[in-house]
Amino acid sequence: MNSTYQLTLSRDAVKFVGKQEKFVQSRIRKALLGLITRPPVGDIRPLKGFDKRFRLRVGSYRILFEIVIRNGLFTL
Numbered sequence: 001m002n003s004t005y006q007l008t009l010s011r012d013a014v015k016f017v018g019k020q021e022k023f024v025q026s027r028i029r030k031a032l033l034g035l036i037t038r039p040p041v042g043d044i045r046p047l048k049g050f051d052k053r054f055r056l057r058v059g060s061y062r063i064l065f066e067i068v069i070r071n072g073l074f075t076l
Helices: 011-019 022-035
Strands: 043-046 053-058 061-066 068-070 073-075
Touching: 011 022, 022 053, 022 061
Parallel strands: none
Antiparallel strands: 043 053, 053 061, 068 073
């Protein structure tokens, strides 16, 4: 079964990505699209000391995310 997750970005995340150069925005966008596939793809590692929180490495940037399950939907 190849379904997708729902992706919700914080206002700060949208603002940060918008301030980056176009090629960096493209790399981040591509990495985020990899997160919404099931299973998520990319350089993903769990954060130590946190349950259901992970980081995705995109070059020198780190995208921190949490998996939340609500109403049968997985939200990253």
